[in-house]
Amino acid sequence: MKRTVLSFVFLCLAAIGIAFGQSNAKSDVKDAKVAKKVCPFNITGMWKSDSVTETSRLLFSYSPEGHVTLFEHSPTALPQDFEVITAVNYSLDKPTAPKGIEFTSARGTEFFPPGVTWWKIIEYSNDSFTTLDPVSGEKTRWVREQTHRYFLTLAARSGPLPHGGPAFAMWTVLDGRTTEIKALGIQLVKDEAGKVAPVFGPIPAELYNQIIEENEKEKKSNKEEIVVARFELTEAEYKKTHDLYQTWDKYVETEKLPNADPYRNGMEFLKEAVEGLNQCGEKIKLHRLTQRERDEIISKHKPPQQPLEYIRMTRKQNDELHVTDAMFPWVWRPTIQLPGQ
Numbered sequence: 001m002k003r004t005v006l007s008f009v010f011l012c013l014a015a016i017g018i019a020f021g022q023s024n025a026k027s028d029v030k031d032a033k034v035a036k037k038v039c040p041f042n043i044t045g046m047w048k049s050d051s052v053t054e055t056s057r058l059l060f061s062y063s064p065e066g067h068v069t070l071f072e073h074s075p076t077a078l079p080q081d082f083e084v085i086t087a088v089n090y091s092l093d094k095p096t097a098p099k100g101i102e103f104t105s106a107r108g109t110e111f112f113p114p115g116v117t118w119w120k121i122i123e124y125s126n127d128s129f130t131t132l133d134p135v136s137g138e139k140t141r142w143v144r145e146q147t148h149r150y151f152l153t154l155a156a157r158s159g160p161l162p163h164g165g166p167a168f169a170m171w172t173v174l175d176g177r178t179t180e181i182k183a184l185g186i187q188l189v190k191d192e193a194g195k196v197a198p199v200f201g202p203i204p205a206e207l208y209n210q211i212i213e214e215n216e217k218e219k220k221s222n223k224e225e226i227v228v229a230r231f232e233l234t235e236a237e238y239k240k241t242h243d244l245y246q247t248w249d250k251y252v253e254t255e256k257l258p259n260a261d262p263y264r265n266g267m268e269f270l271k272e273a274v275e276g277l278n279q280c281g282e283k284i285k286l287h288r289l290t291q292r293e294r295d296e297i298i299s300k301h302k303p304p305q306q307p308l309e310y311i312r313m314t315r316k317q318n319d320e321l322h323v324t325d326a327m328f329p330w331v332w333r334p335t336i337q338l339p340g341q
Contacts, residue, residue: 039125039126039236041092041095041096041097041098041124041129042096042236043092043095044062044235045062045145045147045235046059046060046061046062046147046336047060047061047142047144047145048142048145048336049140049143050140050142050143051140057072057074058070058071058111059073059079059145059336060142061079062090066090066091067088067089068087068088068089068090068103069087070085070087070111071083071084071085072085073336078175078333078334079145079147079176079334079336080177085110086109086111086112088104088105088109088112089103089104089105090104092121098121098124100120100121101119102116102117103116103118103119104116105117118134119132119134120132120134126234126236128142128143128144129142130142145334146334147334148174148175148235148334149174149232149329150172150174150234150237151172151173151174151230151231151232151328152169152171152172152230152231152233152237152238152241153171153172153228153229153231154168154169154228154229154230154273154274154314154315155168155170155208155212155215155227155228155229155311156168156226156227156308156312157211157214157225157227157308158226158305158308159188159304163197163198163304164198164263164304164305164307164308165308166185166186166187166188166203166207167186167266167270167307167308167311168183168184168185168186168187169183169184169245169269169270169273170182170183170203170208171183171238171242171245173238174329174332175334176333181205181208182242182245183202183203183208184200184201184202184203184245184248184249184252184269185200185203185269185270186199186200186263186265186266187199187201187203187204187207198262198263200252200266201252202249202252212228215228215325225308227308227311227312227315228311228315229311229314229315230322230323230324230328231277231284231318231323232321233277237276237277240276240277241276244276245273248269261303263304263306263307264303266306266307267307267310270307271310284314284317284318284321285317285318
């Protein structure tokens with residue numbers, strides 16, 4: 001009975017998309033609400049002002065720790081190699097919905113006088129914001145520059161029951177020089193007695209590389225099936241979902257996972273990672289199921305198959321967002337263009 005209840009909960013999450021043909025009127029109302037939803041502002045990153053020219057090439061890079069560094073643009077260098085001009089402290093009156101930004105310089109710089117300088121923030125979006133200097137009356141529009149690219153990959157490989165195969169979420173960060181990868185999920189390991197059992201925890205590079213490579217080559221061996229769903233993230237989406245990764249990684253490290261069952265941990269983790277992409281509206285399609293649909297799915301799939309089915313359904317409902325291996329920017333290099341270039 002306990003296994004049946006768990007299956008009911010997990011597979012409710014696994015089969016998204018079956019209730020796609022719901023009322024158009026309800027869908028229109030939902031879409032209108034999504035369109036009006038405002039993303040939390042995130043100033044972290046590098047920004048270029050509309051006053052940047054060939055002779056004035058300053059770029060502002062805001063850190064999460066409250067420092068803003070001014071860089072001079074160089075067309076032949078990566079952003080991390082730009083020359084540092086100066087750095088001061090900054091703070092937003094309300095980080096996720098600011099009305100002003102305050103700069104503090106103890107001794108003063110060429111660009112900021114000693115003490116406090118305050119700019120009003122007139123408007124903002126995820127990729128731009130506009131400031132007003134009350135002293136000079138000058139308005140400046142700032143545009144976010146892409147110095148990194150972020151991807152979330154969900155991957156699973158089927159395997160023989162009763163255990164099934166590995167399933168995980170993987171974060172990939174590109175900066176034009178290095179590729180950073182972190183993965184967390186379910187894998188099969190042997191205990192001291194040589195018995196195979198599912199374990200939730202960090203996924204080794206050897207395993208996730210093997211699955212991604214096999215998927216790229218469209219290989220199938222021993223009737224195993226590989227399902228991959230890869231989405232490109234904004235910087236805000238990356239931060240949101242990466243915070244989730246760190247939380248679950250801490251659970252593993254401190255042996256305080258929410259559930260004893262690794263498949264239940266896996267399903268909750270994958271579900272939270274996908275839902276983290278919808279903080280600013282419905283980027284990933286998620287649909288609720290009727291009781292009858294849930295019961296049908298429960299009768300079809302065992303708990304070890306649930307992560308794979310969840311990823312399969314996520315990919316099916318969001319195939320237009322999936323980044324294929326052919327489309328993945330393996331040799332991407334950030335470029336910042338200035339006016340006239």
